[in-house]
Amino acid sequence: MMPLIVGITFISFAAMSLVPGNFVSSLALDPHISPAVIKQMEAEFGLDQPLLIRYIRWLWEVMHLNLGVSLAYRVNVISLIGSRAVNTVILAVASMLLSWVMAIPIGVVVAVRQNSVLDRVLSFASFLGMSVPAFFLAFLAMDFALWSGRFPVGGSFSPDYASLDAASKVADRFNHLILPALVLGLAGMASLMRLMRSQILEIRNADFVRTARAKGLPERVVMFKHVLRNALNPFVTIAGYSLADLLGGAALVEAVMNLQGLGLLLLNAVRSLDVPLVMGSVLTGTVLLLIGNLLADIALVAVDPRVDFATLAAE
């Protein structure tokens, strides 16, 4: 896990340093700022050092849980990211729950009625759904918000958010969360539904299901205790990976719907060459991803007693 983080951050760091110019060079165009001040700022931010030195310094500070100060915002990167990452994680989790809650029952129903009209229609619709990019859905949602007037048009909270009391604050947040969560949830739902369907179809014909039926268990028990529980197995594994997809997808939806999340923060940081902020965001994204994978592994052991960490490590 450690080499992974070092590798990823180093590549990003090197990439950022390939860009001609740095954060200060945009200030150098301003005639009111003298070259001496520019030099001093470069020294202060450590921008005059070679790449490797800068990277090792940065890594050293990270090990002391200090991500540095954002060049553009002049705020500690950790507090900046912390306030934004919460929004992204809430959005990602909400949309993931939403897509699971929609996809699993539909997948089950469709699989039980294989080749019925319902199955065909929904399978086709899910394929269409898989193809429509999340950012396009986000545009449609914005259009819907404009048209209906019921939902806020983008943003994470209302302009008068600070003056609201605690209960209204939660309600306001929730109101702003509905459309983005729906967009991301719908985008992720189609592939989950297809997976659920194929899983159930595969397991329905397994020997242990036939045995369960043969010994006279009611269909409900066969379905929920034998088929469904086994069918859910890969879902737990892909949960971690879908968290990664959601982080990426969320970044775009955040940009389109103007949500104050990690993705939008990173995008602006990349545009202004705010290296500490970019590095902090990439690091946070990577750590969130790894945590997601770890949680998926743990959940897999909890759901499936056949799996233990020894076999996971061997794979």
Place this chain on the structure above:
Amino acid sequence: MSALPRPVQPEVAPPSDSRRFEGARRFASGVANEWHMAPWTARAAVLVLTIFYLFAVASPVIAPYDPARQYRQLPDCPPMRLHLNAAAERHHGWLFAYPMRLADPLTREYVEDRSHKTFIRLFYRGHLFTTESADEPYFFLGSEALGRDLFSRIVYGARVSMFIGLVGVAISFSLGIGVGAFSGLVGGTTDNLIMRLCEIEMSLPSFYFLLALAAVIPSGMSPVATFFMIVAIMSFISWAGFARVIRGMSASIRSAAFVEAGRALGGSRARLLARHIIPSVLGFAAVNASLSIPGYILGESALSLLGLGIQEPAASWGNLLSQAMDPQNLEHYPWVMIPGVFISIAVMAFNFLGDHLRDRLDPSNLR
């Protein structure tokens, strides 16, 4: 002096038609057969993709106007309505539209100018369809903020979206096959090392990483150079997953009898790789590659949408869609979303086609 005897031409029967065209005919009937076996979704996908590739290859012909020409008096003009010509005026072509006039420059409200007609001709002045004069445009899908024809820009934008997937797949495909097959063949520590590297690449938060890398692209670069930079970045991110799959296959093929035989006959590692391992994973790899094309299209669109990809004045479906980022535009000029429809349709077509190809080549589906 008598002329030298001419060398006797050996009597060779000209290949009969049936022999000469045997291969082509067999190929054609194979294609026809595939077409009949394919579900309607796959057929529709092929048709749609053919049209889009025509857009990309023949853009100057299909686009009715110069994509860079700015009709300054017609910014954000809505798509114009088509009308059928009266029989007396059919010599101008069958269709016409009323030209639009900017009624209120502030709200950009347009009215149809019913006093005269703009005639639309097919196969005219070297375009598939266009108006009789390029100075009086017909905006099929509306115009954008600078008064450029949206449809023409979409047609030219197809060049980016339609080829980014092919180029990207070609790069990640060759890298993935080369590295994967090699890794699976040699095994041992090398294999272990390569696979760990691939895992690092696979666990990148890919979109964040893409954003960070896209910052490298200098803003003054030509659209073609930017295109290749984007492709290179995306292939760099995506080849690893591909290599892992190929490695798994080649590791299992390594112990197959025909590879053992090749090794027993003294075949070198390179020869085993080139003659035995790679050919046997190629079919699978091709299908896998075709399924990854939509990822490239979406990646480029996303980058261009955010202003980090292909830059104006060059057109790509992503940067055309970036107009919709402003809710004001979205509300008043809903046709700015049309490029997004094209992106969705292209992705959909590749998905349907890839899905069908996978079904066809999956040995468990053979009847």
